[in-house]
Amino acid sequence: MRKSLLASVAVVCMSLTGTAAMADQLADIKAKGTLVCGVLGTSQPFSFPNPQTRQIQGYDVDFCEAIAKSLNVKLEIKPIAVAARIPELLQKRIDVIAANLGWTPERAQQIAYSDSYYAALQKVAVKQGSFAKSTDLAGKKVSATKGSTSEAAIKAFLPTATPVTFQDPPSAFLAMQQGKVEGFVVSEMMLVQLKQQSMKTSPIDILEPQLAEELWGVGMRKDEPALIAHVNKTLEQMEANGEAAKIFDKWMGADTEFKMQRSFNIKPIKG
Known part of the structure; x- marks a missing residue:
């Protein structure tokens, strides 16, 4: 009985100690x-x-x-x-x-x-005037950074599109500008910056709906x-x-x- 009581007290003490540690x-x-x-x-x-x-x-x-x-x-x-x-x-x-x-x-x-x-929204960019909405890129080539959330978004949202991957976002963006792919996927934040930077030389559109949300x-x-x-x-x-x-x-x-x-x-x- 005594051993049982001591064991019970020990369990309670350990429980209280654990709760205190957690808090x-x-x-x-x-x-x-x-x-x-x-x-x-x-x-x-x-x-x-x-x-x-x-x-x-x-x-x-x-x-x-x-x-x-x-x-x-x-x-x-x-x-x-x-x-x-x-x-x-x-x-x-x-x-x-x-x-x-x-x-x-x-x-x-x-x-x-x-x-x-x-x-962080994953969106697709295209050459200005080339596509109206992101779903129009079904069956097309779309670039992204290799192993990124963007690549996963292409596969999930545009299963018939062909992902073309690069080591970094600038390379993937350049592929779209050069016409090697029809679209480029990255975070909305980066796309907004790229759109401003390329406005005079190679304008782009950022399409809706978004492909993914992180x-x-x-x-x-x-x-x-x-x-x-x-x-x-x-x-x-x-x-x-x-x-x-x-x-x-x-x-x-x-x-x-x-x-x-x-x-x-x-x-x-x-x-």
Whole structure:
């Protein structure tokens, strides 16, 4: 009986200890008074150096600032490489990631994602006046970067098209300009920039509908339910009070070089 009682007490203690450990991260952030947010620091307009101050700024940074403000702590921005995003998080060198982190099943096995705060749309570009809508490219040759989300989007959305892949987006875009393929697929953000750059020499059209949508979330460790819940609540409030839309317009809206319209809302990522 005594052994049974001791065993039961031990199980309860372990359970309570585990629960406390899981909830510690949010408390630790508040205790130290700082939220460490990992960003790329090289990806305009998401996170990049201000030309005058050299401080990292951008869309991702503003979301990090909003989360830090909601916790009443200071924000520390830590630039990280693409390949280091998840390792830095798992090794507890950063608290959260806001670094062009698109949801994938593989990543979701390693880390937790917040609700999506950005949707990277995959769209197709063609020579001006050559096609009216993206579905017109069925059965045509369409270029993309090898192994990219863009290549996967072609196969899924235009199954009868022939994907022609290249090592980088500029090469794939050049193939379309040279007439080697009829269309070129990449993120809407990049297409907007390419359209502006080629307007005078080789104008292009960006077609609708989109081929795919890649949802970005704030990355966190899986054993942080309190932090995950807090971040999602903050994002939900930012969507409801218009702050999320203002951040989008600030970095990508009509008064910026990108002149994009926000076509998404913050929402849960359903894998």
